[in-house]
Amino acid sequence: MKRVALLGMPNTGKSTLFNRMTGGAARVGNWPGITVELLSGKILLGGDMVEIVDLPGIYDMHGFSDDEQVVRHFLHDNVPDLALVILNATQIERQMSLLLQLKQLGMNLVVLLNMADEAKKFGISIDSRKMSELLEMPIFLLSAKYGTGYPEALQAIGKALRYPTPGMAEQLRSQLEQDEHIESEMAHVLKHTVQIPARLSDSLTEKLDRVMLHPWLGLPIFFAVMYMLFQGIFFFGQPLQTGVNDLFGWLRNAALLPLLASLPAVLQGLLLDGVYNGVATVAAFVPIIILFFLFMAMVEDSGYLSRAAFLMDALMARLGLDGRGFVMLLMGFGCNVPALMGTRVMRSRAMRLLTMLVIPFSLCSARLQVFVFITAALFSPKAAPVVLFSLYLFSFAAAILTALLFKGRFKNNEPFVLELPPYRFPTVRQMALRGWLEVRHFLRRATKFIIAGVVLVWLLTHLPSSATPASSGTLAGMIGGWLHPLFAPIGINEQLTIALIFGFVAKEIVIGALAVIYGLSGEALSGAIGQQLDWVQAYSFMLFTLIYTPCLATIATLHSESKQLGFTALSIVWSLALAWLVSFVFYQGARALGYY
Amino acid sequence: MASMSNLSFAMPSTTLATLHPGEIATIVAIHAEELLHQRLLAMGFRSGKQIELIRKASFSGPLQVRIGTTDILLRRSEAAKITVCKA
Numbered sequence: 142m143k144r145v146a147l148l149g150m151p152n153t154g155k156s157t158l159f160n161r162m163t164g165g166a167a168r169v170g171n172w173p174g175i176t177v178e179l180l181s182g183k184i185l186l187g188g189d190m191v192e193i194v195d196l197p198g199i200y201d202m203h204g205f206s207d208d209e210q211v212v213r214h215f216l217h218d219n220v221p222d223l224a225l226v227i228l229n230a231t232q233i234e235r236q237m238s239l240l241l242q243l244k245q246l247g248m249n250l251v252v253l254l255n256m257a258d259e260a261k262k263f264g265i266s267i268d269s270r271k272m273s274e275l276l277e278m279p280i281f282l283l284s285a286k287y288g289t290g291y292p293e294a295l296q297a298i299g300k301a302l303r304y305p306t307p308g309m310a311e312q313l314r315s316q317l318e319q320d321e322h323i324e325s326e327m328a329h330v331l332k333h334t335v336q337i338p339a340r341l342s343d344s345l346t347e348k349l350d351r352v353m354l355h356p357w358l359g360l361p362i363f364f365a366v367m368y369m370l371f372q373g374i375f376f377f378g379q380p381l382q383t384g385v386n387d388l389f390g391w392l393r394n395a396a397l398l399p400l401l402a403s404l405p406a407v408l409q410g411l412l413l414d415g416v417y418n419g420v421a422t423v424a425a426f427v428p429i430i431i432l433f434f435l436f437m438a439m440v441e442d443s444g445y446l447s448r449a450a451f452l453m454d455a456l457m458a459r460l461g462l463d464g465r466g467f468v469m470l471l472m473g474f475g476c477n478v479p480a481l482m483g484t485r486v487m488r489s490r491a492m493r494l495l496t497m498l499v500i501p502f503s504l505c506s507a508r509l510q511v512f513v514f515i516t517a518a519l520f521s522p523k524a525a526p527v528v529l530f531s532l533y534l535f536s537f538a539a540a541i542l543t544a545l546l547f548k549g550r551f552k553n554n555e556p557f558v559l560e561l562p563p564y565r566f567p568t569v570r571q572m573a574l575r576g577w578l579e580v581r582h583f584l585r586r587a588t589k590f591i592i593a594g595v596v597l598v599w600l601l602t603h604l605p606s607s608a609t610p611a612s613s614g615t616l617a618g619m620i621g622g623w624l625h626p627l628f629a630p631i632g633i634n635e636q637l638t639i640a641l642i643f644g645f646v647a648k649e650i651v652i653g654a655l656a657v658i659y660g661l662s663g664e665a666l667s668g669a670i671g672q673q674l675d676w677v678q679a680y681s682f683m684l685f686t687l688i689y690t691p692c693l694a695t696i697a698t699l700h701s702e703s704k705q706l707g708f709t710a711l712s713i714v715w716s717l718a719l720a721w722l723v724s725f726v727f728y729q730g731a732r733a734l735g736y737y
Numbered sequence: 738m739a740s741m742s743n744l745s746f747a748m749p750s751t752t753l754a755t756l757h758p759g760e761i762a763t764i765v766a767i768h769a770e771e772l773l774h775q776r777l778l779a780m781g782f783r784s785g786k787q788i789e790l791i792r793k794a795s796f797s798g799p800l801q802v803r804i805g806t807t808d809i810l811l812r813r814s815e816a817a818k819i820t821v822c823k824a
Contacts, residue, residue, distance in 0.1 A: 343806075356795045451810050455798030458812065556773040556815055558780055561801060561808035 142183070143302050144192045144219065148212070148243065149227035150236050151198030154255045158227055158285040159195040162295075173218040177211055187299030194221070202242035203320055210324060216248075217317045220310040223301050226252045230260035230267060230282065240276070247312045250278045251301050253294055257282040346563040350448070359452050367471050370440065374432050374475050375506065381428035389421040407606050415599035419592030422647055423584065426478055426694055430583055431576040433472065433479035438575040440468070441486065442567035447559055454557065460541060461548025463487070463557060466496040470540060473503030477691050478587075481698045482579055489555030497699060498551070498712055499544050501691050504536040507648035508691065512683055514652050518667035519679045528680070532687055539688050539719060586701035587694055594693040598646050602639070602657075611657045617642050631724040632678040632732075633685065641685065647692040677736050681728040688720035749823055753802065754816035756790040762821035764788055769818045777819070780809050788821060 149155045163182030171178055172194075181194040196215060197208035216224075226243060228236040233254065243250060254260075254267060273280040279297045283290035353362055397417060401409050440446050450464030457467050465486055473480035480500050487493040504512075512532055516525045601617040608614030613622060613635060621638040628638050636658050643654035652666075661669050674682075690696060690713050700709040750765050764786050767777055781804045782788075791801040791808065799812050 350792075354792060354794070354801070356792075360795070447810065451794050451799055451801065454810075454812065455794055455796035554772065556769075556776050557799065557810070557812045558773070558776045558815060559810045560780065561810050563808075 142190050142192050143222040144194065145223045145225055145298065145302070146216070146221040147193065147195045147227060148224050148239075149198055150200055150229065150232075150239060153198065153227045153229040153236070154285045155198060155227045156195060158253070158255065158283075159193065161285055161288065161291065162193055172215055179215070186295065186302070189302070191298075191302065193225075194219075200239065202239060202246070205324065205327060213317050213320055217314055217321070220313055222249060222305060223298065224248045224250050225298060226250055227255050227285075228252065230254040230256050231263055231265060233260075233265070233267060244276065244278065246316050247306075247309060249301060249306045249309060251294070251298050252276075252278060252280040253283045253285075253290075254280065255283050255285050257290065258284040258287060343563060346444075349564055353445075353448055354451060363449055363452050366440075366445070367468070370436050371471070371475055374429070374436055378429045378432045378475075381432070382425055385424050385428060386421065389417075389424060393417060407603070410603060411596065411599060414603075415596040416592060418599075419595035420588075422595055422694070423588050423591050425649075426476070426583065427580055429476050430479045430482075430580050433476065433483070434576045434579040435572050437472070437479075437483055438572040439567050442565060442571060444562045444564045446486065447561050450559060451561070458557070460544035461495055461551070461553060462492060462499070462544055463553075466492065466499070469496060470500055470503055473500040473505065474536075475506060477501050477503060477505050477695045478583070478698050479579070481695065481702055482583065484702070489553050491551040492553040492555065494703060494708060495544060495547055495551035495553070497703060497708075498547055498715070499540045501695055501699075501712065501716060502536055502539040502543060502688065504533055504687060505648070505691060508687060511644075511648055511651045511686055514667065515670070515679055515683055518671040519674065519676050532683060535684060535687060535723070539723070543715070543719070582701075583698070587697035590697040590700070591693050594696075595646055598643060601642065602654075611639055611654065627721075630729065631685065631721060632681040632728040633724070634673075634678075637682050641689070644686060645690060645693065647694065648686065651686065675737055677728060677731045680731075681724045684727055685720045685724045688723055689717050750820055751823065752817045753788065753790070753819040753821050754800070754813045756821065756823070758790055758792050761787060761789045761824045763824060765820040765822050767819050769815070773815060773818070781805060781807055782819065787824070 147155050147159055159180065159182070163184055168181060177197075179194055179196065181192055183190055183192050185191075194215075196212050199206070199209045199212050201209060202213070203209075224243060226240055228240060240250075240252060254269065257267075260267065267282065269280045269282050279301065281290055281294045281297060283294055285291075353359060355362075393413065397413060401412060404412070440449075446465060446468060449468050453464035453467040457463050466484070469480045469483045472483060477500055480503065481497055484493045484496045484500070487496065509529075512529060516528045520528050598617075601620065602611045602615050604616050605614070608618070612618055617639050618635070620642065621635045624638055625635055628634075633641070636655070639658055640651050640654045644651045655670070656666050659666055659669050670679075696709060696713065699712050700706065703709060751762075753762070753764075756762060764782060764784050766784055767774060767782060769777060786804055789803045791803055793800050793813075797813060799810050800816050802809050802811065802816075
């Protein structure tokens with residue numbers, strides 16, 4: 142049976158013509174050399190049965206898109222007796238190139254200039270007979286839609302099929318093989334050098350989006366996804382962080398203590414509690430940062446981050462931020478440091494700075510430890526969850542207030558026009574690479590700064606060496622004394638002031654600092670604090686702890702990401718001022734209302 | 738009645754922001770400042786192109802539109818600067 146292949150550019154009415162020719166009696170079939178299925182149909186033409194195959198529309202015979210490769214492979218392995226080329230008559234000047242390429246391949250051709258009716262409307266006149274002469278092939282004007290010119294075309298096809306071209310198949314194959322060499326070389330180079338994530342089909346993306354971006358379901362799903370991410374990071378992160386801490390503790394006791402035993406006590410303290418603790422503090426962030434960016438890479442590369450932007454933009458636009466900023470803000474509730482680093486997805490610098498100013502108010506897991514300890518010491522088990530929840534509300538309020546106040550200063554003039562990519566599967570390699578790069582970045586930028594800070598606080602709380610560590614006799618105690626007039630109006634005593642100085646390094650060590658300051662630990666410490674403070678003082682202390690600068694690592698990251706000393710200073714000063722103001726209003730207000 | 742038939746002959750042009758999900762229109766003009774104009778051009782917004790409104794986010798959030806095979810998110814305020822004519 143003779144075979145006719147339909148060839149042409151996309152949107153030339155090829156399929157309409159195919160349906161007209163086969164009368165809708167087409168079947169889907171597999172062909173040698175290609176993996177996609179093609180439509181074909183058998184018709185009676187001039188007394189013979191002829192099989193018509195509809196090939197994918199292509200722009201270039203020598204191109205390398207999927208469709209172009211399919212067409213070439215089909216022609217190579219299933220050489221047709223005739224190629225029926227369909228061109229759009231209204232775009233003839235752009236489509237002629239494909240016809241000439243086919244002619245060069247030496248194929249037996251019949252050309253149909255489709256949409257002749259439209260071309261006439263546009264005033265395009267085509268002299269098909271002259272064109273036939275010049276190109277030495279049969280060319281017909283046709284309207285597949287209305288059927289004009291169709292009988293003549295069929296006749297020409299029947300005629301062309303009767304006289305086979307000798308040697309056509311061999312010539313065609315050898316010409317197509319040149320492109321196949323390029324294909325295989327291209328595949329070889331790409332396979333060994335490029336990784337492309339698998340992409341969900343457009344229809345699957347559309348179905349997923351119908352749920353994920355649903356007017357009512359979209360937001361609850363978004364919050365559920367965020368909650369799962371958050372839980373995931375800490376489910377895997379907490380044990381890793383404990384492991385790193387244990388490892389550093391073990392190394393300290395097993396190796397460093399004996400090694401440094403001969404040194405004077407002050408030097409030993411400086412090296413172990415200053416420098417070494419600084420290194421351990423840095424190391425404790427490593428597992429969290431890796432995990433955070435593994436998960437973030439997943440959210441970003443899968444295409445969900447753009448969807449989150451779509452869902453949250455209505456609220457965030459009013460705050461001068463965008464939806465991606467909200468994702469970072471939420472992630473900040475785990476740890477501020479990677480959340481700050483994550484703002485790099487934003488192109489607008491102003492919006493990125495505003496987001497970075499807001500993130501440190503997210504109640505991170507380190508601050509939560511302090512709050513859990515203090516609420517347990519001062520509030521009944523029934524009241525404790527309400528107290529903790531109220532602190533989360535304050536955290537959001539501080540973030541929103543800051544955004545509203547500063548959105549004029551960090552004015553974003555970047556239009557919100559984003560491409561919504563199809564869903565993709567992130568590659569493991571991409572995720573791992575991201576985690577590793579971010580950790581390296583953090584270590585390079587922040588290590589020195591954090592170690593210097595830890596050493597400084599150690600010096601403040603241990604000098605002069607004659608004083609008891611962290612007592613009022615030390616430099617820190619003296620600073621606490623000077624600051625007392627500032628902290629008395631917000632109900633924070635001298636011991637707690639020293640603890641706040643420690644808290645500058647990291648909130649994780651606030652409870653440890655209180656243990657050193659009070660000379661007590663565990664139950665005894667919470668008992669002593671419960672005795673000394675009333676709930677108003679304790680809540681004021683927690684408010685201050687919540688709002689002022691989270692930790693040295695955050696400051697180091699703010700500076701390394703913004704590359705601006707002024708911005709870093711603004712963030713520290715503003716958070717201190719806001720912390721004081723909020724605590725002041727709360728403490729004085731509660732006292733004025735008669736709460737003691 | 739004469740004015741009615743006149744109206745139906747005139748292109749019913751409106752802005753992208755007023756389309757409903759599922760509606761298809763043709764871009765007539767883009768009245769945007771330099772930065773937005775450039776960004777829109779880069780995303781494939783040209784007069785004469787067909788554009789489909791896929792969905793609108795709740796609470797007056799952004800729009801999802803489709804030009805060819807590319808899906809794009811943009812705010813309603815930005816969509817209001819794009820004049821379209823319904824197909």
